[in-house]
Amino acid sequence: MRGATGIKAAAGAKPAGAEDESSAAQMVRQMFNSIAPRYDLLNHLLSANIDRLWWRRAARRFRSVLADPEAAVLDICCGTGDMTMALLKHRPEGARPILAADFAREMLTRGARKFGARGAVALEADAMHLPLRSGSLDLVVTAFGFRNLANYEAGLREFHRVLRAGGQLGILDFSEPGGMIGKAYALYFRRILPAIGRLVCGAEGPYNYLPASVGRFPAPPAMTALMEEVGFAESAWNPYTFGIAGLYTARKPAAVVG
Numbered sequence: 408m409r410g411a412t413g414i415k416a417a418a419g420a421k422p423a424g425a426e427d428e429s430s431a432a433q434m435v436r437q438m439f440n441s442i443a444p445r446y447d448l449l450n451h452l453l454s455a456n457i458d459r460l461w462w463r464r465a466a467r468r469f470r471s472v473l474a475d476p477e478a479a480v481l482d483i484c485c486g487t488g489d490m491t492m493a494l495l496k497h498r499p500e501g502a503r504p505i506l507a508a509d510f511a512r513e514m515l516t517r518g519a520r521k522f523g524a525r526g527a528v529a530l531e532a533d534a535m536h537l538p539l540r541s542g543s544l545d546l547v548v549t550a551f552g553f554r555n556l557a558n559y560e561a562g563l564r565e566f567h568r569v570l571r572a573g574g575q576l577g578i579l580d581f582s583e584p585g586g587m588i589g590k591a592y593a594l595y596f597r598r599i600l601p602a603i604g605r606l607v608c609g610a611e612g613p614y615n616y617l618p619a620s621v622g623r624f625p626a627p628p629a630m631t632a633l634m635e636e637v638g639f640a641e642s643a644w645n646p647y648t649f650g651i652a653g654l655y656t657a658r659k660p661a662a663v664v665g
């Protein structure tokens with residue numbers, strides 16, 4: 408997966424046994440549907456609640472666009488809705504509802520219970536084929552979902568399509584920190600976390616898939632390069648908590664007039 412530059416080539420998620428992009432997506436959907444009842448519990452347990460800080464910090468980054476009541480906002484791969492809830496904290500009274508979309512119904516149903524009465528609407532949709540008009544959104548955000556897409560480049564192209572010129576993108580996801588912290592974290596992430604996940608979840612696959620999917624995910628320089636390649640500008644990565652996670656940001660360039 409690494410080229411001459413040492414940068415990982417962009418591809419997409421590939422759960423064990425997946426043969427192509429369509430079977431990879433189907434396996435991802437099935438996996439999240441199966442872990443949905445325990446997803447929140449495990450998430451908070453395995454991250455010692457740091458995930459809450461990450462969602463809040465990511466949402467704060469977009470507070471100026473969220474403060475506009477007319478802004479059209481999509482939280483894609485919303486799952487059980489915690490990123491959506493963090494975004495909603497910055498919406499003014501009577502603002503246009505946030506669209507919260509996911510393709511795993513069991514995850515989305517749980518999310519809708521949290522955000523349904525708080526100013527977001529649930530949409531069952533695939534991130535790779537959004538049922539939304541081109542140029543219709545001011546902000547697309549995704550938390551810990553992008554890494555699961557079967558084709559990262561196609562996913563970015565779809566986000567670019569639905570954003571209006573000048574619209575913003577935020578992708579919050581895991582990363583692999585370097586140095587001593589990276590070594591200690593790798594031990595936790597690759598050995599301890601899958602064991603706890605197996606115990607609570609009672610299933611082998613999902614928590615082996617998590618570290619494997621982070622290992623396949625492009626490193627920040629490759630990811631920001633890919634964002635620029637598909638047409639985004641101002642792409643950047645902001646590490647959170649020693650680079651265990653981080654927020655990618657970018658903007659669809661404003662239309663050139665004349």
Ligand SMILES: C[S@@+](CC[C@H](N)C(=O)[O-])C[C@H]1O[C@@H](n2cnc3c(N)ncnc32)[C@H](O)[C@@H]1O
Pocket residue numbers: 432435436439483484485486487488489490508509510511514532533534535549550551552553555556557
């Ligand atoms: C790790 S969960 C993250 C959920 C939530 N955003 C959070 O931060 O807790 C990843 C979510 O991405 C969704 N997902 C993965 N691939 C998707 C796709 N192609 N289209 C829509 N949702 C997808 C999964 O169903 C799952 O709910």
